[in-house]
Amino acid sequence: MIAAVLAGGKSRRFGDDKLLYKVDGKPIVMHTIERLLKAENIDDVVIVTCQEKKEDFEALGFRVLIDDLLVGPIGGIFVALKEVGDAFIAAGDLPLINPKFVDYIVERFYESKSLACIPMWANGYIEPLHAVYSKDFLPILKEQIKKGEYMIRKAVERVDPCYILIDDFPEEFKESFFNINTKHDLKRLLD
Numbered sequence: 001m002i003a004a005v006l007a008g009g010k011s012r013r014f015g016d017d018k019l020l021y022k023v024d025g026k027p028i029v030m031h032t033i034e035r036l037l038k039a040e041n042i043d044d045v046v047i048v049t050c051q052e053k054k055e056d057f058e059a060l061g062f063r064v065l066i067d068d069l070l071v072g073p074i075g076g077i078f079v080a081l082k083e084v085g086d087a088f089i090a091a092g093d094l095p096l097i098n099p100k101f102v103d104y105i106v107e108r109f110y111e112s113k114s115l116a117c118i119p120m121w122a123n124g125y126i127e128p129l130h131a132v133y134s135k136d137f138l139p140i141l142k143e144q145i146k147k148g149e150y151m152i153r154k155a156v157e158r159v160d161p162c163y164i165l166i167d168d169f170p171e172e173f174k175e176s177f178f179n180i181n182t183k184h185d186l187k188r189l190l191d
């Protein structure tokens, strides 16, 4: 399966583009990508970003898809599924993403035959940017985007997704969801 890394965000909370910010000599997005490529079920990575950042991300050596909807992550997922079919969708700012957990989610997706396989916390909060979606989810995304309803949760609730209860997993799997929003979040990575 292809992993599509969303990289069309504004990084308002971070300041400059957080995905290109270097930690240990490597852009944060490369930390995410290298871990994704360690997953046995991931064959390759594509990056979904806006036209202006195309070259910056191409320089990393991966295929870049252009998202010109720019309506938030839901638009990035739409572009990815349209271009590559079923995909593991990951935010670019997940430097601790766990390859074994990624493999587990992909396996559950194949077994469940659902349109989406999404991790969920016990309080009902979902992690839609660390999840697998089927290309058959495209018409639902299209309708939601057309309506101006950009919350991924709303699209997901229209199908019967396979939810994976995160709380049942060990700490190293939970770390997979640690994401960078501000410069302060970098501290945990560097510790």
Ligand SMILES: Nc1nc2c(ncn2[C@@H]2O[C@H](COP(=O)(O)OP(=O)(O)OP(=O)(O)O)[C@@H](O)[C@H]2O)c(=O)[nH]1
Binding pocket: 006, 007, 008, 009, 010, 011, 012, 013, 014, 019, 048, 049, 050, 067, 069, 070, 071, 072, 073, 075, 076, 077, 090, 091, 092, 093, 129, 181
């Ligand atoms: N392709 C694409 N990716 C997006 C879009 N919006 C956000 N992303 C990506 O989705 C992931 C999560 O984004 P956020 O951290 O919530 O948003 P952000 O815009 O990057 O950051 P803030 O401006 O601080 O909210 C990041 O990897 C973003 O690059 C979009 O419109 N298109």
